[in-house]
Amino acid sequence: MVSNGAGASGRTAELVLFDIDGTLVHAAGVGRAAIEDAMIEVYGTPGPIDDLPFDGMTDPQIVRTLLRAEGFSEAEIAPGFDRLWPAYAARLADEIDERRERMRPTPGVPEILDAIEAEGAALGLLTGNIVAGAEGKLSAVGLWRRFSFGAFGCDDADRNRLPPIALERAFRHTGTRYGPGRTWIIGDTPHDIECARGSGLSVLGVATGRFSVDDLRRAGADEALPSLGDTRRVMSALASA
The missing domain is CATH 1.10.150.240 (Putative phosphatase; domain 2)
Known part of the structure; x- marks a missing residue:
C-alpha cells in the first residue's frame, strides 16, 4: 500500500502505472x-x-x-x-x-519507485510505446528492470483501451485484482488523464513534459505536481482518492 508518507493509514494506492516519455524519462528525441x-x-x-x-x-x-x-x-x-x-x-x-x-530519468524517479515499492505497492507501465521502445528507453537510464508488467502501444493503438490490459497483467503477476480506488496512473499529458478516467482510475499528472500543472488540473487530474522530485509530496498525493 502507498501511505501518506507520514505513517498514517487511510485510502491507499496498491498499484501504480507509469507512462514513460516525459513522465519517467527525458529520452532526447x-x-x-x-x-x-x-x-x-x-x-x-x-x-x-x-x-x-x-x-x-x-x-x-x-x-x-x-x-x-x-x-x-x-x-x-x-x-x-x-x-x-x-x-x-x-x-x-x-x-x-x-x-x-543526453537521456535521463525525470527528477525524483528512482526515489519514488523505491518509496512505492517500500510501501508494498506494485509498479507497472502504461505507455504508448511498443515493448521494444519501452525497453530501449528505460534500459538506457537503468529503469527497465524496475517494471515486471505493463500495457503497451503494440497491445492496442487506442490508449484508452490499455488500462484493462495492464490490470489483467498485474493480476497475472501479483495474484491480486486491482481496480478503481486501488490503482493510480501517473502521466504528463491530458491523454494520460483521459485514459485513466475512461477506466475509472485515479490519475496523478506531472508537469515534466509539455503541459503545465494548471493544464493537467484543467484536464481533470486528481492531483497534479511539478515533478516526481518531492517524494513525500508524491506519496501524499497517492494516498488520496
Missing part, C-alpha cells in the same frame, strides 16, 4: 528520430512529422496519423507494420547509442 527513419525506410515518407506533437499518443497511432495526413489508406498502412516495427527497433537502438548521455 530518440523515439521521434527512430520513427521518422523507419517510416522513410518502409513507406518512403514520415509524413508531416515536424508538425505532430507525439505527447500521449501510442506509436501505432502516431504512424497512422502521419500516413493518413499524406493520403495513405488503411489498406496501404497496415501491411507495412510487420516491417516497420523491427526497423523502428533497430533505428531506436542506434539513436540510443548516439544520444545515451
